[in-house]
Amino acid sequence: MQSIADTTGSAAAAGQRDALVAGFAALAIAIHILEAAFPSPLPGVKPGLANVVTVVVFLRWGWRMAAAVAVLRVLVGSLLVGSFLSPTFLMSAAGGVAALAALGLVALLPGRPVGALGASVLAALAHMGTQLMVAYVLFIPHSALFGLVPPLLTASLIFGTVSGMIAATVVDILATEADSS
Amino acid sequence: MKRFSIGDLAVLALGASLVGASYAAFWGDRTEGTQAAVFVGREQVAALDLSVPSAHEILGRIGLSQLRVEGGRVRFIDSPCPGRICVHSGWLARTGEVAACLPNGVVVEVLGGERVFDAVNR
Numbered sequence: 450m451q452s453i454a455d456t457t458g459s460a461a462a463a464g465q466r467d468a469l470v471a472g473f474a475a476l477a478i479a480i481h482i483l484e485a486a487f488p489s490p491l492p493g494v495k496p497g498l499a500n501v502v503t504v505v506v507f508l509r510w511g512w513r514m515a516a517a518v519a520v521l522r523v524l525v526g527s528l529l530v531g532s533f534l535s536p537t538f539l540m541s542a543a544g545g546v547a548a549l550a551a552l553g554l555v556a557l558l559p560g561r562p563v564g565a566l567g568a569s570v571l572a573a574l575a576h577m578g579t580q581l582m583v584a585y586v587l588f589i590p591h592s593a594l595f596g597l598v599p600p601l602l603t604a605s606l607i608f609g610t611v612s613g614m615i616a617a618t619v620v621d622i623l624a625t626e627a628d629s630s
Numbered sequence: 631m632k633r634f635s636i637g638d639l640a641v642l643a644l645g646a647s648l649v650g651a652s653y654a655a656f657w658g659d660r661t662e663g664t665q666a667a668v669f670v671g672r673e674q675v676a677a678l679d680l681s682v683p684s685a686h687e688i689l690g691r692i693g694l695s696q697l698r699v700e701g702g703r704v705r706f707i708d709s710p711c712p713g714r715i716c717v718h719s720g721w722l723a724r725t726g727e728v729a730a731c732l733p734n735g736v737v738v739e740v741l742g743g744e745r746v747f748d749a750v751n752r
Contacts, residue, residue, distance in 0.1 A: 562637030570638075570645045599653040606649050610642065617633045 469506075470514055474521035477502040481526040494604045497573060497612060499526075500548065504569045504616040509623055512549075512556045519545050536588060540580045547579035548572035565617035566610065573609025577601055663725040664742030666704040668697065671735045678704060680723075680740070690734030697738065709734055 480499040499522060507515035523545045527533040532541070551571040555563045563571070581601065585594050668676040670690050678686065678699050685707075686697040693710030703723040706716040711733040719729035722740050730737040 558637075562635060563641055564633075564635045564638050566634050566638035567641030570641050574645055574648065595656045598656050599649065602649045602652050606645050609645070613638075621633060 466510075466514065469510065470517045470521070473502050473506050473514075473518045474525065477518060477522040478526045478529065481522060482529060485530050494601065494608075496608045497576070497605075498615070500569065500572060500576075500609075501612045501616045501619065503548070504552070504565055504572065504613065505619050505623070507552050507556075507568065508565055508616070508620050512553055515552060516549050519549055539587065540583055543583045544576040544580045547575040551575035565620050566613035569613030569616050570606065570609040573605040573612070574602065577605035662702060662723055663727070663740035665740070666699070666722070667739050667741050669737040669739070680704060680742075688736050690731065690736040692734050695731055695734050695736040704738055704740065705729070706731065706738070709736065 477499040480502065484495050484498060503515050503519045503522075506518050523538075523542050524533075527535075527538045527541060532538045549572075551574075552568055555568045555571060581594070581598055664680055666678040666680055667674050668678065668686070668688055670688065675688060676686065678684065678697070680699055680702045682699065683701070684699045686699070688695045688697060690710075695709040695716070696707040698705055698707050703721040705721045706714075706719065706729055708714075709716050709731040711731050716729050716731035716736070716738075722729055722738065725740055725742060727740045728737065
């Protein structure tokens, strides 16, 4: 995969990379905040459309840039929503780190067998699974929490699939644009 | 460029089976109950052994509720309430299952076995 992160030799490339990271982080934060404004049918369930941005950046520009975008999104997003260093922030950060770890695993697979859909589903499941574990260890160490595991995992599987399809479409469009330019 | 690869579908299948397994692990282990407790208001008025077939009449606030025990299960047969929601609840066999006739104040709860929660409950 052609990666801008690999071409850190020139200052111009680095500047371009930073601009891309900032732009994509801003986009992800906007989506994040829009999502936070909508009421959720189930507590703790959000579509996680901001992860589309992370997955697209990951597939096109590599893991390091995706990590930069995701970390910026969690930090700045929580500052804007007002949940910085709160339990919500801890859950969000832990989920984000787990999703990035899942994407890192995808990147390590030889031959790149997994595309946008698989990467997004893996990231979503890792995100939700880790959040549940953090919730159990830090906040609600009660077996009743396990009853929530199946529906929440179902939701993250569905939303991961949907955002994976969106990400696949975006990656496709980006690829054709890059080819024609 | 092909939009979805075999690897994508494999991940999707893996994820789906993981979710399925989580249902089996966390929702599937409700055990068969061995007893049923009958309450009128807050007071327990009877403890029914589900292994012995029997019929019971429970005097509630507005009349007699009829219960039947059969094949390790218990249910409302009749109750003097307008909606008969308790009767429509059908057979109860698993630990923690409850049927209630609210107008008559009669509640039946299956006990014994291991109690498993299906939602946050505290």
